[in-house]
Amino acid sequence: MGFSKKEAPNCDWCPAKKTCFYDLLDDAASKKMWRDMRIANRFRPNETIFYEGENPTGVYVVCTGKVKINKSSRTGQQLLMRIESPGDLVGHISTLAEWPYAGSAEAMEESVVSMVDPDSLRKFLSKHPKAALALLREVSRDVRRGEAKARDIAFKPARGRLAGTLVRMMTPAVSKKVKPLVSNLKRKELAEMAGLTIETTVRLLKDFETSNLIKRRGKDIVLLDLEKLKSISGHFS
Numbered sequence: 001m002g003f004s005k006k007e008a009p010n011c012d013w014c015p016a017k018k019t020c021f022y023d024l025l026d027d028a029a030s031k032k033m034w035r036d037m038r039i040a041n042r043f044r045p046n047e048t049i050f051y052e053g054e055n056p057t058g059v060y061v062v063c064t065g066k067v068k069i070n071k072s073s074r075t076g077q078q079l080l081m082r083i084e085s086p087g088d089l090v091g092h093i094s095t096l097a098e099w100p101y102a103g104s105a106e107a108m109e110e111s112v113v114s115m116v117d118p119d120s121l122r123k124f125l126s127k128h129p130k131a132a133l134a135l136l137r138e139v140s141r142d143v144r145r146g147e148a149k150a151r152d153i154a155f156k157p158a159r160g161r162l163a164g165t166l167v168r169m170m171t172p173a174v175s176k177k178v179k180p181l182v183s184n185l186k187r188k189e190l191a192e193m194a195g196l197t198i199e200t201t202v203r204l205l206k207d208f209e210t211s212n213l214i215k216r217r218g219k220d221i222v223l224l225d226l227e228k229l230k231s232i233s234g235h236f237s
Contacts, residue, residue, distance in 0.1 A: 007040035008114050009063045016086035021061065024134035033124055034131075040114040043107035049090070052104040056095040058117040062088050065111025066184070069103040080192040082145070083108070083169065083185075089138050095121065096139070109184055153195040156234065162204045164233030165194040166214070170223055182221040 011022045011031070025031045040063065043049060050057060052072055060067075062084050069090070070078045081103055084090050094101045095118055107113075116124070125132045152161050169190075170180040182190075191201040205221075208214045213229055215222045223229060 003039040003041045003115055005039050007042055007112060008035075008038045009040065009112060011035050014063065014086075016063070019085075019087035021087075021089055021134060021138055024137065025128070026130050026134075027128075030124075030128040030131050033128065034116075037116050037120045037124060038114040040112055043111050043113060045107055045109050047107050049105040049107065049113055050101055052102065053100045055100055056091060056098070056118060058115045059092045059095050059121055060090040060105065061114040061116075062086050062090060063112040063114055065113075066108040067105050067111055067113065068108050068189070069105055071103045080189050083189075083193070089142075092135065093139060093142065096135075149195075158194075158196055158200050159204055159207075160233050161194040162190070162196060162201060163208075163213075163229045165190060166221065166223060167226070167229055167233055169193065170226075180223045180226055181217075182223070184219060185221075 011017055011020070011034070014020065014022075017023050022031065022034060025034060038061070043065070049060065049067065052070070064086055067084045067088075067090060069081045069084065071081055072078050084105075090105050090113075091101060125135070152164060156164070166182055169182045169185060171183060173180045185193075187201055187205070188198055190205075191198045194201065196204075205214070205216075208229075209216060213223070213225045213232075215224055
């Protein structure tokens, strides 16, 4: 099944709207137009949303689930660049620049992803110029995030990089009685996000577990001491 208006969630009822581009729009007219433009599709785990090198088909918004962005080498090896959560934009920089997608987007779990095609986006920004400032803010946030990752890889020790990755990738606790956790991430993916080898990542995870900073529970990593992990990471990424 392809993209359709039927699959597009209602932005007003979305639990992720406070972290979404939609919430940055400044008036009811722009919000309505954004809602009406969107089409959406539901993706199964490991299903590709778009491929690296393709011409942009639009700007995507993760509504539910998680989406990872991979880059490929000439030999076919893949590198995990980042993981997008509900409310995050995907493919917007390539669409605005009119460049091919710089990476492939793949659903990590069952995910609903909305899309606005390039022509509709241009008409939207022309009609609501203040929305362009909101979109510029999202682009700036992504640039800042990329700069922070480059800085971390250049200057932080391995222990700090892995701690920072765990903090960034965690799902916040719903109450004080429940610990935050990192779910559905393989050791290889953690290593790529932190810019480490798998061997170093495995060793550090064991060290964190021995120090009672984390606890592995099935496929999840429970963060037992979030403040200590933040301190180790030099938390300002």
